[in-house]
Amino acid sequence: MTKNEIITVAKCCIVDNCGPCPLMGTDNCITGFMNHILEYMKNEPAPAATGTSSEVSVKEDTDNIHLDDNTKGHICQAYNTADEACTNMLTIYEGMSECEQR
Incomplete structure (x- = not known):
């Protein structure tokens, strides 16, 4: 299953709409x-340790990081979506019989 298909499945579960779900049926x-x-996580290559500009190693670098409200909003929205998806998956898992959980 591709990353995009996994995202589609997660979105379907979040809104409780199995119609477009690749796992329907x-x-x-x-x-x-x-x-x-x-399986996807096991096969996903780890990011290369290249020491790129995304690496923050000096306090001065962190002092110059400024996030505007739009960026903060996107971060919060992504967190809330992931949190809701995890909560939904746990609720479904907890409702399964012990045999299904295995």
Whole structure:
């Protein structure tokens, strides 16, 4: 499953709309979804340690970081979406029988 398909599945779960979900019609879509995420993470290459400009190692660098309200809003929105998705997945997982959880 590709990164975009995983994102599509997560979005479908968040809004409770299985129609466009790539896993619709599978036996246990939540377990399948979790397995796809684990497989994707296992195969995702680690970022190279290149010492690029994104690396912050000196306090002076952190003093010059300024986020505008728009950027802060995007960060908060992304966090809230991820938090809601995780909460939904945990709720579904907790509602499964012990056999399904395995």
